[in-house]
Amino acid sequence: MFIFLYPYIYSIGYMGRYKQSLAQEAVQEYCKIADKYDMTPTELSLAWAYQQPHVASTIIGATTMKQLEENVMAYNKKHLISTEVLSDIDIVYKKYRDPSKL
Secondary structure, three states, rough: HHHHHHHHHHHHHHHHHHHHHHHHHHHHHHHHHHHHOOOOHHHHHHHHHHHOOOOOOOOOOEEEEEEEHHHHHHHHHHHHHOOHHHHHHHHHHHHHHOOOOE
């Protein structure tokens, strides 16, 4: 299976698929929500994940000290995820359920 999919995946390329999809629009909408509530997109996404009852832990991917600090400090912003923030996130999610589709 992997051998069969490998040429297809790399023939169109990741960036080609990304730029042809709705992913960029979805990212911009989530960034607007983060800005609205004085958070970075990273803080918004991690704070959202931290307050989800079904999430036991998160895996962060920091490659710089600045990124690590932002990821760790996002835990302190989980209280900012109000019902209003959740509503804004839900609107974007419903609009872009699978933004990776071409």
